């Protein structure tokens with residue numbers, strides 16, 4: 001099992017999202033993240049999907065997606081240089097003054113931002129890779145008692161000149 | 166000038182060359198039916214149940230190779246078609262099904278007879294969509310026919326809200342389609358095909374495995390030529406049966422769960438498995454680790470998703486069977502396979518395809534009787550699902566004049582009889598014989614009315630064993646003969662009190678429809694009954710064969726085991 005990424009161009013129509021996600025549940029594929037938004041062409045949406053699967057299943061997933069009438073193009077991002085980011089909000093509650101100081105410190109180190117603040121709480125926002133966000137959440141969970149996490153799922157685009165991910 | 170949706174609907178069907186529509190009425194499709202009636206050029210067939218309606222359309226489509234058209238109402242009319250659609254999906258049958266829908270303004274309101282048909286169909290159709298804009302209607306109908314009939318064929322559902330049917334709009338029906346996400350494969354990759362031929366040419370023990378794809382693409386002749394030119398023996402799947410005449414010296418038999426001993430041995434021993442138009446479904450492969458363990462596998466299929474899905478393939482080729490075979494026949498030369506042929510012959514004579522004790526009124530005697538009596542006729546066979554289906558596929562002779570239509574992928578009881586009626590409507594000049602079982606037949610026997618009213622006479626050969634035989638057989642073999650919920654007879658205590666052993670009395674039932682009927686209880690009555698049925702052409706005939714309840718379908722691969730591990 002390995003984590004893999006696919007970008008998918010689909011018709012921007014009612015029911016397409018249900019059809020795509022239905023394929024994953026109907027065939028018991030392990031979908032871990034799915035985001036969708038329209039592209040420069042408003043009739044086309046682009047999805048960024050991640051799955052946990054072995055090689056054979058992953059090949060099958062790509063073929064099954066390809067044969068759907070509503071799917072225009074399937075791009076395997078697993079080994080392509082891409083930029084990939086996920087939006088993440090963490091609301092931290094019941095904080096002491098020391099906690100707050102720590103939160104600012106963490107935000108600085110992680111390249112996250114503190115975007116809102118109250119008497120004993122604050123909101124951090126980050127735009128990092130899923131992996132970095134996981135680490136940020138883990139750290140906040142260990143440092144603070146009461147956190148609320150909202151994450152958006154990853155979006156990715158193929159890079160022009162860099163080979164990093 | 167604008168025209169109403171219903172007018173464009175009829176115009177579109179005519180442009181697609183539709184001559185028959187299978188329709189069942191209801192509140193939200195009365196406009197469409199009225200328009201069809203006014204036009205009068207398309208035959209409207211009215212079955213007695215929407216599930217049977219779809220099976221009849223499947224029979225029609227498989228007999229003609231063209232998409233069959235269905236029209237049903239919303240809600241229960243639509244949900245009744247679900248089993249049929251799934252059946253058509255798994256056997257790649259081209260259908261275009263129009264379901265009525267409540268008006269667009271009511272969608273989502275739990276309106277009377279509203280159901281999310283498109284949602285229900287998502288996983289059992291090739292494509293399904295609702296027409297929400299009148300001006301999309303023409304394009305979507307065009308696309309529906311195109312998608313249903315090209316590439317790997319399949320059912321397409323168009324959900325038509327009531328107001329779309331009456332709304333005025335674009336009068337034109339397009340002549341061309343362009344769907345950016347749907348480009349069925351055309352042609353064949355010559356380099357890959359050459360590679361496949363090279364692999365086959367160098368084989369010592371090659372075997373052709375032909376699936377339903379060969380029959381769907383109409384490549385029976387090309388396959389037979391290829392086998393003859395090369396001398397490579399052929400095995401088929403249940404869906405592929407008839408791809409090469411079953412009497413052909415190069416045909417070994419069917420592979421898989423109830424296939425012949427020789428076929429399964431040959432698959433295990435071959436060094437090249439040249440497979441065409443099959444998805445290597447579990448009924449064919451048995452334990453995957455031991456399937457064709459010594460073989461390089463070539464796989465030609467129109468559906469790339471079928472390739473290297475269940476078995477890993479050495480030479481994958483995405484192509485239509487006919488296109489690929491035509492090309493292969495240009496290169497084919499005779500291969501020297503004497504030793505291999507002898508090996509297969511030895512397996513075949515060790516365990517020929519034959520019932521272990523063929524005495525009395527056996528299924529084998531019945532099917533072989535059918536072969537004898539209808540030998541020279543053009544016949545379309547259909548079957549239901551169960552033991553009788555396996556006996557039919559094991560023993561029916563098929564050649565250029567014969568076609569077998571069976572529910573292979575979904576295994577839908579109740580398929581055979583309506584499918585027979587559909588096939589007869591498509592080919593009134595041919596004989597149509599449905600081999601059924603008492604369980605399956607009772608699932609759609611209301612269709613006898615359709616057969617009578619629509620003048621679609623078929624011969625039903627009903628193998629009545631008073632049981633759900635196929636499941637009973639599993640109980641026999643795996644569950645210590647505990648026959649739970651498989652006996653269709655009356656309860657013992659009621660029989661003691663004088664109740665009939667079995668209901669219905671099929672002879673009286675047949676009488677009530679005014680059809681011909683014969684009950685056969687002895688072996689020597691088989692031939693005369695079939696001869697008689699062959700002569701009756703005006704109305705359907707029901708021949709009820711009273712067979713033993715303890716007959717088994719053999720050979721049989723043990724559950725989850727290698728296909729060479731057979732109960733013989």
Ligand SMILES: Cc1ncc(C[n+]2csc(CCOP(=O)(O)OP(=O)(O)O)c2C)c(N)n1
Nearest residue numbers: 551552553576578602603604605633634635
């Ligand atoms: C709609 C449906 N329900 C249940 C089954 C499971 N099933 C497969 S074969 C069979 C028994 C069929 O009995 P019958 O039609 O009498 O044929 P026989 O096996 O006795 O020849 C059953 C219940 C099925 N295939 N389809």
